[in-house]
Amino acid sequence: MSMYNEKVMDHFMNPRNAGAMEDPDAVGSYGSPVCGDMMEIQLKIENNVIIDAKFKTFGCGSAIASSSVATEMIKGKTLEEALDLTNKNFVDELGGLPGPKIHCSVLAEQAIKSAIYDYAKKNGLELEGLKDFDPDSKFDDHHDKE
Numbered sequence: 157m158s159m160y161n162e163k164v165m166d167h168f169m170n171p172r173n174a175g176a177m178e179d180p181d182a183v184g185s186y187g188s189p190v191c192g193d194m195m196e197i198q199l200k201i202e203n204n205v206i207i208d209a210k211f212k213t214f215g216c217g218s219a220i221a222s223s224s225v226a227t228e229m230i231k232g233k234t235l236e237e238a239l240d241l242t243n244k245n246f247v248d249e250l251g252g253l254p255g256p257k258i259h260c261s262v263l264a265e266q267a268i269k270s271a272i273y274d275y276a277k278k279n280g281l282e283l284e285g286l287k288d289f290d291p292d293s294k295f296d297d298h299h300d301k302e
């Protein structure tokens with residue numbers, strides 16, 4: 157039997173929002189310090205609301221499933237609402253990931269934060285949810301975030 161539940165397998169086999177868009181308003185990426193895998197997120201933003209999201213993930217099935225579910229969850233959300241989402245929300249939405257695979261979901265959280273950071277910087281926005289975000293911490297150790 158697979159170590160993954162059906163929902164994870166579905167998002168892995170049929171990822172939502174995979175690929176790239178033309179003229180994104182924001183781009184962010186994150187590389188996992190645990191395994192070296194990478195995720196890039198592109199966003200379209202209108203009136204502070206994420207109207208579209210795409211991802212490219214060079215990583216394992218759990219990272220792809222996490223990106224898929226995360227991009228679904230942030231669409232229609234305001235920037236602050238999206239910043240409030242953590243990797244735990246994505247794991248919960250997937251119905252759980254095996255313990256050693258939790259770090260894969262951190263890629264999605266950090267790549268989304270990095271994209272919103274990019275947008276905030278370009279547009280001179282100060283967002284409460286980015287207060288503790290350090291764009292240079294890309295390769296720091298986040299794998300205790302379970």
Ligand code: FES
Binds near residue numbers: 216259260
């Ligand atoms: Fe690298 Fe899952 S093992 S993101």
